[in-house]
Amino acid sequence: MAYGGQPQQFGELTFPATRDLPRGTVLVVHGGFWRAGTDLTVMRPVVDALVAANFAVWNIEYRTVNAGGGWPSTFDDVAMAADHLATLRSTRLDLRRLVVLGHSAGGHLAGWLAMRAKLAPGDPGAAPAVRPAGVVSLAGVLDLAGGMLLGDGAVADLVAATPADDPARFRATSPLEAVPLGVPSVCVHGTADEVVPLSQSEDFVAAATAAGDRSEIVRVEGANHLQLIDVRHPGWAAALAAVERLSAPA
Known part of the structure; x- marks a missing residue:
């Protein structure tokens, strides 16, 4: 399903097979250090697991660095993908119980979606049509x-700047710098992650x-970076439990 006119501006919307209303809606964002080479297919097992748990799932693609993305296109796309949900007329989409889940760079973008309401007019992604009820970051780059x-x-490839060059751009793109987000969050991180350090999640949670x-x-003891999206691993069980908590009726 397209949410824009560019080739990468699309997503896959999946509903549970049951006729019962889904427990909520999950927007899924893949990682890959924001670079071309990884796409939404890596998250399909996660989507299947969420659908099996009776969630409606919107698994999104977006322009990545070296494929037309970076600043501001990647942020524009992810915002457009989220807001597209508000245009759909489906009684099976409960946007009051929308949880955003992302892995690695997608964890950053999930956190960024939660901070959109705080962005200044003119910033990419400002004035959101959809606001999540919760965020689950799996080994996310939140700082x-x-x-x-x-x-x-x-990070420099994504933002096209350094903190010294353009601190305002980092304030508009880094979830840690935007706290309080006003959106509940759960950060799931493996203690054996050698790609994104555990401190990324620890520092964000402390600041938030x-x-x-x-x-x-x-903290998932002994888990590496990719095991959090391996649906056979206890790391994924922790992620699913977080989605269930955040989507539960208040």
Whole structure:
């Protein structure tokens, strides 16, 4: 399903086979250090697991760095994909119980979707049509300034700046700098992650909690970076439990 006119501006919307109303809606964002080479197909097993748990799922694609993305296109696309849900006329989409789930770079973009209401007019993604009820970050890069050395300069490639060059751009793109988000969050992270350090989640949760947000960290002992999206691994079980908590009726 297209949400825009560019080739990568599409997503896959999947509903449970049961006729019962879904428990909620989950927007899924894949990772890959925001670079071309990884796409939404990597998250299809996660989608299947969420659908089996009776969630409606919107698995999105977006323009990545070196494929027309970066600043501001990647952010424009993810915002458009989220807002597209508001245009759909389906009684099976409950946007009051929308949880955004992302892995790695997708964890960053999931956190960014939760901070859109705080963006200044004119910033990419400002004035959201849809606001999540919760965010689940799986090994997410939630502190862009603190992640400048990750992925061979992936953050600089995404933002096209450094914190010293353009601090305002980092304030408009880094979830840690936007706390309090006003959206509950759960950060699931493996203790053996060698791609995105556990400190990314720990620092975000500490800052969000200190600022008044409801935020928690779930450490998955011995899990590496990719095991959090392996639906056979206990790391995924922790992620699914977080989605269930955040989507539960208040």
